[in-house]
Amino acid sequence: MKESAGRKQSGVSPCAACKLLRRRCSQDCVFAPYFPADDPHKFASVHKVFGASNVNKMLQELPEQWRGDAVNSMVYEANARVRDPVYGCVGAISSLQQQIDLLQTQLAIAQAEMVHMRIRHFSPMSAAADNTAMDSSENAYDV
Amino acid sequence: MKESAGRKQSGVSPCAACKLLRRRCSQDCVFAPYFPADDPHKFASVHKVFGASNVNKMLQELPEQWRGDAVNSMVYEANARVRDPVYGCVGAISSLQQQIDLLQTQLAIAQAEMVHMRIRHFSPMSAAADNTAMDSSENAYDV
Numbered sequence: 001m002k003e004s005a006g007r008k009q010s011g012v013s014p015c016a017a018c019k020l021l022r023r024r025c026s027q028d029c030v031f032a033p034y035f036p037a038d039d040p041h042k043f044a045s046v047h048k049v050f051g052a053s054n055v056n057k058m059l060q061e062l063p064e065q066w067r068g069d070a071v072n073s074m075v076y077e078a079n080a081r082v083r084d085p086v087y088g089c090v091g092a093i094s095s096l097q098q099q100i101d102l103l104q105t106q107l108a109i110a111q112a113e114m115v116h117m118r119i120r121h122f123s124p125m126s127a128a129a130d131n132t133a134m135d136s137s138e139n140a141y142d143v
Numbered sequence: 144m145k146e147s148a149g150r151k152q153s154g155v156s157p158c159a160a161c162k163l164l165r166r167r168c169s170q171d172c173v174f175a176p177y178f179p180a181d182d183p184h185k186f187a188s189v190h191k192v193f194g195a196s197n198v199n200k201m202l203q204e205l206p207e208q209w210r211g212d213a214v215n216s217m218v219y220e221a222n223a224r225v226r227d228p229v230y231g232c233v234g235a236i237s238s239l240q241q242q243i244d245l246l247q248t249q250l251a252i253a254q255a256e257m258v259h260m261r262i263r264h265f266s267p268m269s270a271a272a273d274n275t276a277m278d279s280s281e282n283a284y285d286v
Contacts, residue, residue, distance in 0.1 A: 073230045077233060081201075081220075085201060085209075086209045089216075089233065091216070092236055100246065103247060106250055110253035110254055114253060
């Protein structure tokens with residue numbers, strides 16, 4: 001019999017998923033390691049957005065070592081969709097993309113300004129201007 | 144009778160959702176305006192990830208003017224989950240967040256470098272150093 005990693009099996013209390021679905025929580029319940037009875041909201045949100053059957057299917061298709069991460073990302077996505085039923089996670093992606101565009105613009109401006117400052121202080125033109133100034137001061141001494 | 148916006152109703156062919164679900168596509172089908180028969184993959188991915196019943200429920204809960212955006216964001220999320228069954232959209236969010244951290248660091252470095260350049264060229268210390276240089280050149284002429 002397969003024993004799922006991290007499962008707290010009291011022998012009597014069903015996991016949050018089986019409790020919500022009103023079904024018997026078996027020893028090899030695919031939900032039990034990730035949806036403990038003391039955190040009912042975690043399953044409630046993925047159930048509302050993805051549906052228990054789809055979550056079950058998606059978990060079954062993954063090797064056990066990836067299921068914890070998959071559940072966490074589904075919970076994150078589901079909570080985002082509950083908070084923002086129109087854009088969900090995609091709203092966050094769009095906002096992050098806008099931040100990236102702004103930062104890239106600010107960085108390009110800063111880098112251009114630095115290049116400009118360097119050119120002003122270290123260019124041959126700038127050195128020539130310095131020499132001209134020096135020449136005229138020498139001439140002043142000649143006079 | 145409600146006529147859904149943007150629906151191409153041929154009178155015979157069901158929308159992509161009703162075709163996949165093998166059901167009659169009614170005049171007020173909630174899926175039809177967003178899942179045309181000629182793009183079956185669009186519905187297939189949201190069906191696989193969210194389930195037809197959840198997509199239906201989510202759309203019904205939204206005013207019609209938001210449904211198009213909601214469908215597009217669900218299709219985006221579903222495609223991300225199909226491509227990356229472990230992280231889905233959250234993988235993209237994590238990657239964008241890393242890009243933002245990197246850009247913020249690069250911008251902070253560039254801004255600190257600019258402040259440093261300005262201080263070096265316009266500080267009283269720098270002016271004093273220039274005056275000292277001028278004084279010693281004057282002394283040289285005195286000699």
